[in-house]
Amino acid sequence: MALSNNVIGAINFVAMLLSIPVIGAGIWLSTEPDNSCVKILQWPVIILGVLILVVALAGFVGAFWRIPWLLILYLVAMIVLIILLACLVVFIYMVTIRGHGHIEPSRSYLEYNLEDFSGWLQRRVRSSYKWDRIRTCLSSTSLCAELNQSYRMAQDFFNAHLTPLQSGCCKPPTECGYTFVNPTYWISPINTAADMDCLAWSNEQTQLCYNCDSCKAGLLANLKKEWRRADIILLMALIGLICVYLLGCCAFRNAKTEDLFRKYKQGYT
Missing domain, CATH: 1.20.120 (Four Helix Bundle (Hemerythrin (Met), subunit A))
Structure with a gap:
């Protein structure tokens, strides 16, 4: 024994x-x-x-x-x-x-749609109460500020392989047609009616696209x-x-x- x-x-x-x-x-x-x-x-x-x-x-x-x-x-x-x-x-x-990313013309990074992810994950970010807390936490990080130090030229940024979170939260959706100034500052939208996220974008560095569905989708893609x-x-x-x-x-x-x-x-x- x-x-x-x-x-x-x-x-x-x-x-x-x-x-x-x-x-x-x-x-x-x-x-x-x-x-x-x-x-x-x-x-x-x-x-x-x-x-x-x-x-x-x-x-x-x-x-x-x-x-x-x-x-x-x-x-x-x-x-x-x-x-x-x-x-x-x-x-x-x-x-x-x-949940997967979508290819956009002349872009190396992917775009993300919230509806592509499972319903259980979507419910984790759709509630305004839950998202307000998550958004405040994300905006306090250097997630987007780091992009300004890495990419000066538009083409360099378009060729960058961004994380889903950076793609969704730090820039406006590509379909909106904003003009690149730097990775977190964009002007002159061509098609604001393309998506509600086009109107949600803000050049205020604490706002950016943290209120966008694309940011929620990027978060879920990162989590996935x-x-x-x-x-x-x-x-x-x-x-x-x-x-x-x-x-x-x-x-x-x-x-x-x-x-x-x-x-x-x-x-x-």
């Missing part, structure tokens, strides 16, 4: 290690400007990762100190956390399956890209945890069998 307990302990140590990329994914999301402003995904991921770490630690302690009830608690709690992690992986995939990356990490951790859990179940069953066999031999002799 001692050997089986050592095996279970080693397996739970691996489970503890697998919690690190989950926690790391949540911390990485919290450092991204868009996610830090929206605050939707990072805390559930971090909390789930911490719970996996705590439960794996309990299993590790239960194995090496031979505490059966703690091992049983570990098995029950870990399967619940694995199910929650699987649900989170599927949820992230489903809400990010829609980052959430997809985090989802890959979570999926890999999930697969690892499932393998570790199955091995742990087998080791626990073998340990119980060895214990029963030992007691049987002692009773027989």
Whole structure:
């Protein structure tokens, strides 16, 4: 039984290690400007990762100190956390399956439409109350100001590969026909009726297109890209945890069998 307990302990140590990329994914999301402003995904991921770490630690302690009830608690709690992690992986995939950029003539950057994204993501930014808080957070960053330092000429800017957030929030939509002065200052719109965003644009550096639907769409496109990356990490951790859990179940069953066999031999002799 001692050997089986050592095996279970080693397996739970691996489970503890697998919690690190989950926690790391949540911390990485919290450092991204868009996610830090929206605050939707990072805390559930971090909390789930911490719970996996705590439960794996309990299993590790239960194995090496031979505490059966703690091992049983570990098995029950870990399967619940694995199910929650699987649900989170599927949820992230489903809400990010829609939404893509559109090519505009003579532009290297893409334009984004809010209607292209999933309804659940759209509801996160359509509410004026929610968006006012997000907009204030975004406008306080150097997201758009950095463009003025990088691009002086119009053609250089048109050839730039902007992030979705920069494309949606820092400039007016291309279809409006504004004339470039610098990346965050545009004049003489040709077609203000093309989109409501054409009227929402402001050369005030704290306003720009933060009130535009294109900014909301750019935010969601940025979230989609980052959430997809985090989802890959979570999926890999999930697969690892499932393998570790199955091995742990087998080791626990073998340990119980060895214990029963030992007691049987002692009773027989």
